[in-house]
Amino acid sequence: DTEVTQTPKHLVMGMTNKKSLKCEQHMGHRAMYWYKQKAKKPPELMFVYSYEKLSINESVPSRFSPECPNSSLLNLHLHALQPEDSALYLCASSQDAGTSGSGQYFGPGTRLTVT
Amino acid sequence: SQQGEEDPQALSIQEGENATMNCSYKTSINNLQWYRQNSGRGLVHLILIRSNEREKHSGRLRVTLDTSKKSSSLLITASRAADTASYFCATDAGNAGKSTFGDGTTLTVKP
Numbered sequence: 001d002t003e004v005t006q007t008p009k010h011l012v013m014g015m016t017n018k019k020s021l022k023c024e025q026h027m028g029h030r031a032m033y034w035y036k037q038k039a040k041k042p043p044e045l046m047f048v049y050s051y052e053k054l055s056i057n058e059s060v061p062s063r064f065s066p067e068c069p070n071s072s073l074l075n076l077h078l079h080a081l082q083p084e085d086s087a088l089y090l091c092a093s094s095q096d097a098g099t100s101g102s103g104q105y106f107g108p109g110t111r112l113t114v115t
Numbered sequence: 116s117q118q119g120e121e122d123p124q125a126l127s128i129q130e131g132e133n134a135t136m137n138c139s140y141k142t143s144i145n146n147l148q149w150y151r152q153n154s155g156r157g158l159v160h161l162i163l164i165r166s167n168e169r170e171k172h173s174g175r176l177r178v179t180l181d182t183s184k185k186s187s188s189l190l191i192t193a194s195r196a197a198d199t200a201s202y203f204c205a206t207d208a209g210n211a212g213k214s215t216f217g218d219g220t221t222l223t224v225k226p
Contacts, residue, residue, distance in 0.1 A: 004157075031212050042203055042216035043158065055211050090157055097212025103148050104214065106157035 004107035006091050012113045015081060021110045023074040023091030031097035032074040033104065034066060035090040043090055049074060050097040081114045088112075121204060121217040129225050134191045136220040138204030139184075145209040147180060149189050152201045152219075161189075161202075196226045 004025045013019050023032065031050050035043035048056035049068040057066075063085075065077040074091055088109045095102040121138045128134055138147070146165045150158040162178045164171045164187065171178045177190040191198055201221050205214040 006157075033212070042219055045213060045215075048212045050212060056213055088155065092158075094212065103160040103163045104158075105160060106150075108157045109155075111155070 004091055004093055004105050006089075006107035006110050008110060009108065010111045010113075012115060013078065013081065014115055015083075017081075018077070018079045020078065021076040021089055021091075021112075023076075023107055024072055025093040025105065026072055027093065027105065028071075029093035029095055029105070030071060031094045032068065033092040033094075034064075034074070034076050035092065036085075037088045037090055037109070047076075048097055055097060078112075081112075083114050086112055086114045121202075121220045123220060124218070125221045125223070127223040127225065128194055130194060130196055132194055132224075134194050134198070134222055134224070136189045136202050136222070138187045138189070138217050140187075140204075140206045140217075141185065142206075142208055144182075144206045146207045147178075147187050148205045148207070148214065149176075149178060149187075150203045150205060150216075152203065154200075158203065191222075194222075194224045196224050198222060199224050 007022045033048050034046040036046055037043045045058050046060045047066045052068045063080050067075040088111055090109045091107040092104040094104045146163055148163045149161040152158045162173050164178050164180045175192045180187045201219045203219045204217045207214045
């Protein structure tokens with residue numbers, strides 16, 4: 001199974017809502033990532049988890065809260081978002097987050113709209 | 116600023132022609148990866164080339180890496196309409212999993 005799955009595919013939420021994005025992989029990868037991508041722009045790294053521990057937080061606002069319950073699952077909890085947070089949120093995984101460099105497997109993304 | 120910059124920003128060719136995209140970066144890297152993204156979907160990993168490699172092939176794809184010039188190129192031979200997508204390079208400088216993406220090249224292959 002070389003697939004990264006993400007749910008939901010689409011999400012519309014108000015600025016006062018609390019929602020969560022979910023990501024799952026069963027490739028035995030030990031590194032997982034959240035990216036944010038605006039239209040016609042490259043993905044921007046938000047968080048990296050390595051062996052279920054948060055290793056990189058790219059100065060992301062606290063209204064985004066990541067969680068890695070186990071090595072296969074990655075969540076992104078959303079609270080009090082702003083309209084400018086509307087974007088495609090991509091999850092990815094790789095064998096590890098070290099220097100071996102194995103390339104990343106991406107999920108299809110969640111299209112988030114904040115109203 | 117982004118580690119990788121790509122050119123051209125957009126490329127339009129006829130089916131059967133070759134497409135070449137270039138990526139330049141600023142700092143030393145451990146490896147460089149190329150990804151494809153179809154409109155509004157996730158990225159697909161195409162090729163990873165390590166800093167001690169100069170060329171790599173995968174099917175119709177050929178990637179070169181020149182670390183002295185800090186640049187890489189992706190060649191797609193005998194292009195097909197299905198190759199229409201955005202192509203991104205991403206550099207890994209060994210910073211605990213942080214790959215930095217270039218701005219991407221949008222390729223349109225006309226049937």
